[in-house]
Amino acid sequence: MQDRNSLVRERFLTAIKSRQFPAASHPLSPADAGVSHTLLCDMFESQVMSRHLDLRSRLMQKQGQSFYTIGSAGHEGNAAIAAALRVTDMAFLHYRSGAFMLQRSKQLDGQTPLYDMLLSFAASSEDPVSGGRHKVLGSKALNVPPQTSTIASHLPKAMGTAYSIALARRLEVQDRLPDDSIVLCNFGDASANHSTAQGAINAAAWTSYQSIPMPVLMVCEDNGLGISTPTPDGWIAANFRNRPGLKYFYCDGLDLLDTYRTAAEAADYVRKTRKPAFLHMRTVRLLGHAGSDAEFVYRDNAQIERCEAQDPLLHSARTLLEHSVLDETQITKLYLDIEQQIERVAVVAGSRPRLTSAEQVKASLLPESQPSSRQASPTAAQRAELFSHDKHNLDKPQHMAKLINWALADILQRYPRTVMCGEDIGRKGGVYNVTSKLIEKFGSHRVINTLLDEQSILGLAIGLAHNGILPIPEIQFLAYVHNAEDQIRGEAATLSFFSNRQFSNPMVIRIAGLAYQKGFGGHFHNDNSLAVFRDIPGIVIACPSNGADAVKMLRGAVKLADEQQRVVVFIEPIALYMTRDLHETGDGMWAFDYPKDTDENILMPGELGQYGDGKDLCILTYGNGFYLSCKAQRSLQAKGINASVIDIRWLAPLPEAALLDAIKSHTHVLVVDECRHTGSLSEALMTMLSEYQQQQGGQLATARLTAEDSFVPLGSASYTVLPSVEQIITAAQTLLVTDSAEAANE
Numbered sequence: 001m002q003d004r005n006s007l008v009r010e011r012f013l014t015a016i017k018s019r020q021f022p023a024a025s026h027p028l029s030p031a032d033a034g035v036s037h038t039l040l041c042d043m044f045e046s047q048v049m050s051r052h053l054d055l056r057s058r059l060m061q062k063q064g065q066s067f068y069t070i071g072s073a074g075h076e077g078n079a080a081i082a083a084a085l086r087v088t089d090m091a092f093l094h095y096r097s098g099a100f101m102l103q104r105s106k107q108l109d110g111q112t113p114l115y116d117m118l119l120s121f122a123a124s125s126e127d128p129v130s131g132g133r134h135k136v137l138g139s140k141a142l143n144v145p146p147q148t149s150t151i152a153s154h155l156p157k158a159m160g161t162a163y164s165i166a167l168a169r170r171l172e173v174q175d176r177l178p179d180d181s182i183v184l185c186n187f188g189d190a191s192a193n194h195s196t197a198q199g200a201i202n203a204a205a206w207t208s209y210q211s212i213p214m215p216v217l218m219v220c221e222d223n224g225l226g227i228s229t230p231t232p233d234g235w236i237a238a239n240f241r242n243r244p245g246l247k248y249f250y251c252d253g254l255d256l257l258d259t260y261r262t263a264a265e266a267a268d269y270v271r272k273t274r275k276p277a278f279l280h281m282r283t284v285r286l287l288g289h290a291g292s293d294a295e296f297v298y299r300d301n302a303q304i305e306r307c308e309a310q311d312p313l314l315h316s317a318r319t320l321l322e323h324s325v326l327d328e329t330q331i332t333k334l335y336l337d338i339e340q341q342i343e344r345v346a347v348v349a350g351s352r353p354r355l356t357s358a359e360q361v362k363a364s365l366l367p368e369s370q371p372s373s374r375q376a377s378p379t380a381a382q383r384a385e386l387f388s389h390d391k392h393n394l395d396k397p398q399h400m401a402k403l404i405n406w407a408l409a410d411i412l413q414r415y416p417r418t419v420m421c422g423e424d425i426g427r428k429g430g431v432y433n434v435t436s437k438l439i440e441k442f443g444s445h446r447v448i449n450t451l452l453d454e455q456s457i458l459g460l461a462i463g464l465a466h467n468g469i470l471p472i473p474e475i476q477f478l479a480y481v482h483n484a485e486d487q488i489r490g491e492a493a494t495l496s497f498f499s500n501r502q503f504s505n506p507m508v509i510r511i512a513g514l515a516y517q518k519g520f521g522g523h524f525h526n527d528n529s530l531a532v533f534r535d536i537p538g539i540v541i542a543c544p545s546n547g548a549d550a551v552k553m554l555r556g557a558v559k560l561a562d563e564q565q566r567v568v569v570f571i572e573p574i575a576l577y578m579t580r581d582l583h584e585t586g587d588g589m590w591a592f593d594y595p596k597d598t599d600e601n602i603l604m605p606g607e608l609g610q611y612g613d614g615k616d617l618c619i620l621t622y623g624n625g626f627y628l629s630c631k632a633q634r635s636l637q638a639k640g641i642n643a644s645v646i647d648i649r650w651l652a653p654l655p656e657a658a659l660l661d662a663i664k665s666h667t668h669v670l671v672v673d674e675c676r677h678t679g680s681l682s683e684a685l686m687t688m689l690s691e692y693q694q695q696q697g698g699q700l701a702t703a704r705l706t707a708e709d710s711f712v713p714l715g716s717a718s719y720t721v722l723p724s725v726e727q728i729i730t731a732a733q734t735l736l737v738t739d740s741a742e743a744a745n746e
Contacts, residue, residue, distance in 0.1 A: 004287055004295075004304070005055050008073070012313055012335065016328050021318035022310050026258045030323055033257035034264065037325045043083055043103060043256050044316045044326075047076035048335055049114060050098035051313060052342045057121045058291050065350035066121040068135035069291030072098035074284040075221050076312050077253035078186065079103040081281075084263035085217075088178050090143045090161055090466065092154040092185040096221060100186070101137045101144065108141055114342060118349035125355050131364060131500035132355045140502045143177075145466065148498050151191050153486050155200035155218070156459020157505075158185035162216035163207065163460060164467035166274070170445055173417055173468040182270045183463075186219035189236050190226025196455055196486070203456035204276040205245035213274035217266055220278065221253060223285040228298040240278045253281040254315045284310045365538040367496040367504035367565035373470070374414050374562065377597065386413055389437055397591035401434050401577040403547035407554045408435065408472070410597045412442050415470060415558060421448040421460050422474030422510075431476060432512065432577050454484035458509070462492050465505035470562055478513025478571070479527035492567045493536045504565035508557045514543075514674060515712050515722055516575035516624050523711035525574075526718055531679035533569050534652055540605060541652040543571040545626035548592035552603035553649060559602060571651075573623045582631060590627065605650040606658050614642025617732055618663045620685055621672040622648040625723065629672050632728040641732060651681055656688055663689075663700075670732055671704035674723055678709050701738075705731045 015021055030040055054073045060066030072078075075096040082103035085091070093100060098117070105111035116128050117137075125132040129139065129146050138146025147154050162183040168176040191197055201218060208214045220240070224231050241248045247269055251262035259281065266277045284307045288295035295304060320326040326334070355361050378386065386409055387394055393402075412418050420435065426449035429436030439447040450457050454475055461471035475481045481488070488509070495503050515526040533541050542557055544550035550572065557568040582589035595601035611630045614637070619629045626647040633643050646662050648655065663669050669689055673682035682704045693700045705728060708721040 005058055008286055008308055008311065009055065011308060012311060012317075013332065015314050016317055016332050019321070019328070021314050024255065024315070024318065025252045026255055028255070028257040028261070030257060030325070033261040035257055035260050037323075039083060040256065040320065040325055042106065043079045043260070044320060045334065045338070046079040046099050046102040046106070047313055047316055048338050049102050049342070050076050050079070052339050053098055053114070053117055053121075054287065056118070056342050056346050060121060060346060060350055061291055063350070067123050068121060070095045070289065071287060072096045073286035074223055074307070074312065075099070075253070077256060077259045077281065077283060078219070078221065080256050080259035081184070081186070081219060081263045084260055084267050085184060086181065087142055088181045090145070090177060090181065090183050092158040092183070093137050093144060093147055094154075094187050094191070094221075095137070095147070096188070097137055097186060101139075104142050104144070105139075111141070114345050115349060118342070118346050119352060122350050122352065123354055124349060124352040125360065126352045129500065130498045133361065133364065133500070134498050136498055138499060140499070145495065145503050146499050148490070148494060152187045152194045152197035152200075153490050155185055155187065155197050156203070156455050156487060157462035157466065157491060158183050158216055158218075159200045159204045159214070159456065160460035160463020161466045162204070162214050162276070162463070163212075164464045164469055165215060166213040167419070167445060167464070168467045168469055171417055171419075171469065176468050180271060182215040182217055182267060184217045184219065186221055188226070189220055189222040189224065189231045190229065192220050192236060192239070199453050199455045200459060201240070201243075201246065201278070203451060203453060203459075205243055206451055207245075208275045209245035214276050215270050215274045216276045217270050218276065218278050219281055221281050221283045223283045225285055227289045227293070236280055240280065243278070245276070247275060247277040248280065249277060250280045251282070253283040254310055254312045255319070256316050257319060284312070286311065364497050364499070364501045367506070368501050369564050370562070372559070372563050373417055374559075375416060378413055382413070386441060394594060397588060397593055398547060399578050399580050399591055400544070400547035400550050400572070401432050403551050403592065403594055404434050404554065404572065405436055405438070406594055407551040408438060409441060411472075411555065411558050412438065412446060414597065415562060417468065417470045418472055418558070419446050419448065419464060419469050420472045420474065421450050422457055423450055423452050423476050425449060425474055430474070432574065434512075434572070434577070435474070454480050455487055458484050458487035458492070461507045461509070462487065462505045465507055466503070470558070471507045472558070473507060473509050475509065475511045477525055477527065478511050479524045481511060482532065485532050488533070488539070488567070488569070489536050493539050496538065496565070506561035506565040506567065508554070508561050508568045508570055510570045510572060512572050512574050514571065514573045514575065514623055515707070515718065516573075516674070518575070522714045526712035528675045528707050528712060528722065529679065530571065530651065530675055530681065534681065534684075538567065539652065540566050540568040540650065541571065542568060542649065543573070543623045543651055544649065545573065545576065545609070545623050545647050546590060546592060548595055549603065549609060549647070549649065551595050552601050555597075555602045556604045559604070571623070575624055576627060579627070582627075583634060603649065605653065606655040607649065608655065608658050608662055609647030609649055610662070611645040611647070612643060614644050615665060616641050617643040617668045617670060617736065618666040619643055619645045619670045619672055619728070619732070620648060620659065620663070621645065622651060622681070623674060625672040625674045628723065628725050629728055632725045632732070635725070635729050636732055639733070641736060643732065654684055654688070659688065660692055667699060668701045668735055670728075670735055671702070672723060672728055673704065673706045675707055676709050677706040680706055682706050701735055703731055703735045
């Protein structure tokens with residue numbers, strides 16, 4: 001029994017010989033569509049190349065030379081989309097865009113797309129896109145960031161990049177996208193139902209509705225299937241045709257002429273009006289979802305054959321013949337010549353080296369460093385103007401919220417490419433007034449009030465970073481990040497890795513979080529879990545415990561994003577925002593002077609904080625835990641226990657060398673972690689201490705105190721599941737007493 005690959009190939013060749021083609025849906029001539037005969041041949045060639053790459057990939061898989069077989073068969077009409085756009089129009093592509101990529105490659109000299117894509121199929125380390133880390137469509141030269149999108153997760157950043165075009169011009173960013181460029185993203189009909197897609201499309205329309213430039217062309221390639229789940233007839237049109245702020249276009253993606261004409265019209269609309277458009281493109285899906293997809297399980301043979309009868313290559317061949325562009329012999333020769341060419345190139349690509357070590361794989365986790373964009377210190381007059389509202393308070397100790405506010409003002413002034421974005425951060429100044437007055441000082445183009453959608457906030461930030469802007473997005477509460485965690489995990493953090501360091505999207509994500517918040521609560525506002533971030537390779541997690549550190553660490557975070565192109569998650573403990581006192585009301589021990597904006601007042605990863613220098617006990621902690629442990633230290637001292645309290649500050653990458661150096665003169669270590677027993681940083685710290693003890697062969701008594709494995713309830717009940725000062729004191733005493741008793745019994 002022949003496989004579908006062979007049947008589709010033979011159907012095409014037989015149809016050419018017999019001139020038996022599917023009927024045209026539009027009686028268009030090339031002249032009607034504005035397509036020259038040369039361009040029509042060129043687009044058809046890209047379609048054929050894409051088809052043979054799909055077929056060859058499946059053969060390579062059988063030979064153990066290819067590892068990814070989701071192809072573009074049936075969607076080759078997107079070659080016409082590429083032809084209607086410019087190479088300077090950034091494109092965020094889904095995995096069925098092989099023909100688009102091939103056609104765009106023809107717009108720039110020196111490209112070798114067939115070899116490049118076959119290297120990607122073979123996961124060769126010489127793959128110029130990802131360096132062998134994934135089969136992705138991408139190219140720095142062609143303005144196609146590589147995608148490993150999980151169901152339309154690339155739409156928010158496409159929206160953000162489109163928004164960035166006018167903003168980058170206003171900020172005078174160098175090496176930005178051209179002012180008249182547009183942004184393309186494409187996706188399938190099933191993906192259009194995903195909340196990420198819906199959110200991004202809504203955000204684009206919401207922005208456009210307010211007459212704010214949003215030049216994005218969203219192309220829905222509708223083949224009627226989401227793997228095995230059919231899309232209801234008419235659903236995409238009904239869903240998107242009449243949305244406010246969004247212009248709807250439709251084309252038959254099986255017809256190159258109709259697709260080119262409509263895509264050119266849609267692109268022209270977006271380019272001239274700077275408004276978003278939705279291009280609904282009819283396609284079919286051939287050869288199943290992927291090579292491993294047994295399509296016959298959920299579709300009968302008649303359905304499969306009806307789709308194969310609508311092969312877009314057959315439609316294109318009919319158009320070429322009807323308009324005397326090519327004859328049967330020329331079409332057949334082109335088809336077979338490309339097949340043989342790809343076979344030859346595949347042999348070479350399949351023999352090229354692959355990644356062979358963890359070091360090679362991880363080499364692209366961290367982006368390439370860039371020169372600092374930080375400007376010189378402002379003049380005295382500039383600083384006086386910047387802080388005119390607070391001039392009487394600048395020399396007085398302040399709580400964390402006020403100090404972060406001042407730090408953000410300095411950062412926005414010193415880094416002219418920085419832009420803040422988030423819900424309520426404008427006139428309101430945020431829920432806790434941390435961003436108060438910043439919009440008055442820097443304008444709404446640099447302090448952007450967003451709609452209430454975390455996916456759009458983070459997608460906006462990623463898109464801004466794609467166009468040379470340094471974003472500082474804010475997530476209002478830690479629990480809210482779960483609505484959009486894939487924007488961090490699957491998009492922002494992976495870009496350098498899957499582009500072999502060619503692309504980066506640096507940012508500092510500010511998140512108000514953790515527990516102990518009084519008078520306001522429940523688990524959505526008191527979230528004590530950082531597990532969602534801790535295992536994401538390449539990102540940095542910072543968590544200050546006091547205002548002075550918050551200022552210095554925020555400067556360090558921006559420095560990391562600016563110069564090292566890093567993604568930094570900056571956790572701000574809500575309960576410490578307004579805290580001024582440590583032991584007694586009015587002692588002012590947790591209010592701090594504003595650190596001057598100098599190079600000496602920047603904290604970088606690995607720099608720990610310390611309170612006290614007692615040798616009886618070392619407490620390792622962070623955030624609220626550091627504050628509580630400092631309170632406990634005085635009581636412990638009264639009981640004859642002298643403790644050192646170490647503030648970890650930088651939670652990922654965990655500063656192990658600095659921590660081990662801090663405990664080397666101690667024999668008793670207590671880990672205090674305000675997050676839950678399961679999945680908290682304490683697990684990594686206890687593992688580190690255990691491995692250290694085994695390596696050193698010394699005697700190290702350890703214990704940990706954590707929150708309960710529970711959500712945080714409302715009101716005073718919240719404190720029943722969180723570590724307290726009293727519990728820290730008890731845990732410290734127990735550790736020392738137990739160790740002393742065990743030593744006495746030996």
